[in-house]
Amino acid sequence: MPRLILKCPYLRGGTVKASAHLSNLVNYIAARNGVEKLTEKNRNLPSTVKQANLIEQIIKEFPGTKNLFEYEDYIKNKTIENASEFISIALEQNLDKIGQRKNYVDYIANRPRVEKMGTHGLFTGGDDAIVLSRVADEVANHTGNVWTPIISLRREDAIRTGYDRAEVWHNMLSYFAPEIAESMKIPIQNFSWYAAFHNESHHPHIHMICYSVNPADGYLTKKGIERIKSGLVKNIFKNEMQIKYEEQSQRRDQLKAESRETMLKLISEMKSGAIHNPKIEELFLSLSERLKVTNGKRIYGYLQPNVKAIVDEIIDELSKEEAVVKAYELWYEMREEVLHSYMDELPDRLPLSKQKEFKSIKNMIVAEADKIAKGEPTFEEVEIAGPEDIDSFTEMESSELIEGSETTQFELPDNEIADDTDAECHDVYVKWTDEYKKAREYLFGTEEAPQDFEKALEIFLVEAENGNVLAMHDLGRMYADGLGVESDNGKANGYYTEALSGFQQVEAQKVWKYTEYRIGKMFAQGLGTEQDYETAAQWFELSAEKKYKYAQYSLGGLYYRGQGVEQNFQTAFSLYLRSAEQSFPYADYEVAKMYRDGVGTEKDADKSNNHFKKAFRGFEALEKNSHDDKLHYRLGWMLQNGIGTHKDISRANEYFEKSAKMGNLFAGYSLAKLILAEENPNQEELKGAIQYLQKAADNENEICKPIRALAQYVLGKIYLEGKHVPKDINKAIVYLTQSAEQENEWAAYQLGKLYLLGKDVPKETEKAVAYLTKATEQGNQFAQYILGRLYLLGKDVPKDKELAIKWLTMSAEQGNEYAKFFLDNMDKFREPSVALGISRLMYHVGRMFENSVTIDKSSVGLKIDSKLLRKLKAKKVAQGHKQDEYGQGMKL
Known part of the structure; x- marks a missing residue:
């Protein structure tokens, strides 16, 4: 696992004098050049008595030095070389306690094996030359605290990652400085830092000096140190961490599968009575009795201490169950695997009842006990699963957006047109x-x-x-x-x-593959005529027979979708392939999809990847000669999703912007989503995002129907949630209704929930059931689940077990585990039951274990939001960088 060591000592305000009992250590530093001269003969000899005594004193004075790489080396092999390496770095890392500020600056800038960037080794952001004496005086006379971080790597890690050169450290720290400042609670405009790279043979390291120009600023907590170290690990080992996170993702999937299997097995055993835990049942009944006489909110944080104690005791009992023990152990293993990369000592493991990341279990217990107290046989989730965020249905929409762009007009470069004089x-x-x-x-x-x-x-x-x-x-x-x-x-x-x-007149005068293709496109799009796929197919056929790659591609699309011709995937694949063989990237893209999905041909991952890459390269080549909005959109979409190339949100953003300026609604929609997904978008960006969505939502062109429905849905959600704009339930209902009328199942599902819950709008059961039924008939598993539950419990609608089983089964077949739970426990929904309450609770716990292990996506590559990027640019300019220096490649 990649690992670095970070120490963050600091020099207190005022002069720091050496303690008398550390005087021999000061002397060692002063004589650094002549101490323990190493030769090939003596470097591997056993360490000397003098070294051993000095190490013993250092460990006594500075216990934290035991965590250094050099100490690990010394303990494994007590040679003169390893002893010397440890003594040197241990004393360097404690100069704040045994030296003076002015001496410290001079020492790190000029000590042996410092890599000089001019006359000395000190550097900071920008290219201006540093006057060492001025910096030394500045630090020595500073009345506030001065932090002196030391970052150490193993030699093999430094070489592998390229961090064995001062220049690389200079670039990375220039980029990373704002995060250090933020961790030290220093405003970026007041932050000053200097550094020097010491190229030690075993463990190269960086010395930093950090402080605020305002002496009152700044303090560094343990959390702040962890944040700095975590950020350094992500920057230095970014490629290896990406592999590690991919491995973690596989481990997470394994955990999900094992957790789900063991939790459902436990529920099944509890149903059958194979597991009987009278202690939990007793505690549940006791809690439900207490809740009967409890006023106020039934939430753990609002309960009396004696009632909270019962909840904690229930969790402790649940923690003894084998399934929970196993899942919690796996969860901790994965968590510690990553923590170890930036924490020297892992925190002690906590019992489940004290683990903050699982604190919602407490409210689940309270909710289940409260149902028993009230005699409610219902099963209400804390949250009904569904596409509650703007990005949650990317897989569904991506296909529609790409399909939509395929029907737009391809403009041809001049050299594609033959005999145009005629x-x-x-x-x-x-x-x-x-x-x-x-x-x-x-x-x-x-x-x-x-x-x-x-x-x-x-x-x-x-x-x-x-x-x-x-x-x-x-x-x-x-x-x-x-x-x-x-x-x-x-x-x-x-x-x-x-x-x-005009195209038809020219074609009547002389048969030409180009005019045949253009006429076909206009009939396919319904431009200047009624949309007519059958007529479009006939024109495309005439052009495709002449081996015109654009017509072959368009005709392939009609066969793929069954528009104007009988659907035939094999024919579609053949046409796409013939077009791709003539170097048409759009066709390569479709061939790649069909190889990937095994549609119209055998699945072939290698061929699929090759055609995706070929498509991306082809789009880039076309874009150089034709600044077409469709090309920009395609390139942006592929970069956004990492299709045929590496994922690069920054470049995707640029292409979407270019395309959107040309009125491309698909690009505008994608750009709006990227803006809304930012952590801190500014008001100007938000305004632009709303405008892009509004333009797509209002467009009445039949080609844009898919994007219109999606934009209306997103606008409806935005006004419903009031996150980026003032909440406006009336606008939300208008947009969601428009989207539902465009056959958007998610909009119908959302409206059904709104009218069923009756929170933001008056409750209208009949209207709710109508919208849920509409979504259900379009295959929406969440609407199927809600309807099934309603008919099973007879709540708000007449009880209908047969209809309930129908909808719940359809939902469960799509993977909805809540629906599966209802089907498995159908006979228990008659009266309040402690056993059922515990079953539900165990089910919830299983779901929590599935969802609690997350990947730190921000660590895969360098990714910062626009607000931080602006802050970074301002700081870079202030430090002497050019406006665009070291900013290229940063991902927004």
């Missing part, structure tokens, strides 16, 4: 004229020419007036998406109608 018919023509190409450069923007919708519109209008069908189509797109003009569906449809007629 592509004209009297008053209309299809030509990539110089003026048309210039207009497209203004429309999309290039490295040389910034985006300018006004100029693009002006040239397109002239080109369209001259009869260029391509310009007519692009004018339709500009009015449809509101690019530089007010969105106007009437004008957009007018231009689209002219464009379709």
Whole structure:
């Protein structure tokens, strides 16, 4: 496991004088150059008596030095070399106690084996030269505390990670300084730091000096030290920690499986009476009796001490059950595996009743006992599982977003069009004229020419007036998406109608694969005509027969979805593959998906990965020559999800922004989600996110139906929760209703819950059941579960056991374990039962063990929110960095 040692001593305000009984240690440091000279002959000899006595004194004066790497080496092999290494670093790490501030600065900057960055080894953020004497005086005369962190690595770890050079430490600490400042409770604008790298043969290490320009600032707690050390581990060992977290993820999955199996087994045994714990039953009954006469909230924190004691005792009894013992042991093993990377000494293990991460068990016990006290046979979860956060249905929506983008218009580069001089018919023509190409450069923007919708519109209008069908189509797109003009569906449809007629006239004059393809696209999208997949398929077929890769791809999509043709995955795969073989990345992407899922072909993970990578490279190559919003969206989506490339949220964000500026609703929606997922988005970003969602929610284009429903759902949730905007239940109901009408099952599910609970809106059981039924019929397992429970208990609806079993079974088949629990315990839902209460509690405990082990996602790569990034940039500039220095590659 990657490991480093961090010590954070500090020099108190004022002059620190050496204690008399440590004078011989001071002398050792003063004579550092001449002490225990090492040669090849004596370095491996046994340590001397003088060294042994000095080590004994050091350990006595400074017990913490036993945790050093060097002490571990010395204990394993007591040689002159190892003794010398330990004495040196042990004294260095305690200079705050045995030396003076001015001497300390000079020592770490000039001591033997310091890696110099100029005339000495001291460095800080930025490139300005450091005047050593000035820094020494500054530190010596500072009236506040000065922290002197020491970061030590094993030599093999330093070499492997590249941290055996001062320059690498300089870059990392420049980046990491804001987190050190925050951990020391020092405002970033007041934080000063210096460091020097000592390239020791066994364990290279860094000495730092940290303080605030305001002497009143700053204090460092044990938690702060742990935070600094954890951050250093994540930065220095980021690649290895990613592997470790992947291993932890596998261990977590194993724990989930084992925990679920043992917990459900225990519940089954309790049902059958194989396990009988009279002590727990007695305690449950005692607690329920106490709750009958308890006023106020039935929450653990509000209970009297004697009642809390009963709850704790129940947990202690539950902790004795074999299943819980095993699950808790596994949980602790995984937790300590990561803690060990940045904690020298692991904290003592706590009993389950004292473990904060499982404190909700206490409220579960109180809730179950309260049901018994009130005679309630119901089973109400603390939270009904479901997509309660904006990102929880990514897998569902990603397919729809990508599918939606496939039906948008692909614009072709000039070299794809052959014989365009003949592509004209009297008053209309299809030509990539110089003026048309210039207009497209203004429309999309290039490295040389910034985006300018006004100029693009002006040239397109002239080109369209001259009869260029391509310009007519692009004018339709500009009015449809509101690019530089007010969105106007009437004008957009007018231009689209002219464009379709123009393509057809040119095609009638001369058969051409390009016009056949474009006509097919317009029928597929319903642009300038009624949407007609059958007619679109016929045009695509004509073009595909001429081996036109764009038509092959589009026709493959129709066969894949069964639109206008009989669904046939094998035919779709064949068409996609033929298109991919002509270096069309969109086709590569679809081939990759079909290899991955085994649709239309045999599953082949290697071929799938190769085609995903080929698709990503192809999209990047296309993007260099064509700043198309569809390309930007695709690249952003693949980077966001790590498809065909490494996941990179920062680059994904950039591509989504470019695409969204071109009116791409899919990109705008994705960008809004990234902003809303930030820890601390600013108001300007939030305003932009809402606008992107609003634009998608209001778009009436049939192509955008999937994104419209999703945007309406997200807006509904935002106004319902009031997290990023003032809570507005009326707006929430409007958006959720609109989304449900677009067949969004999650919106229907959400509305059903709202009307059933009757908290934010008046309770309307009939309306609730109608929405839940709508979601249920679309396969929503959570709606199925709620309806099944309602019909089983006869609460709010007439009792119907047969219907209850139907819905609960459908939900359980999709993996809903609450539904499975109801089916397994159906006969017990008659009267209050202590045994049932304990069964429910054990089930809850099992669920908690499944969900309590989480991966620290922020540690996989360097990831900081926008607020911290702005803070970091401000500090870097203040320290002398250039505006963009060391900022590239940081992930937002």
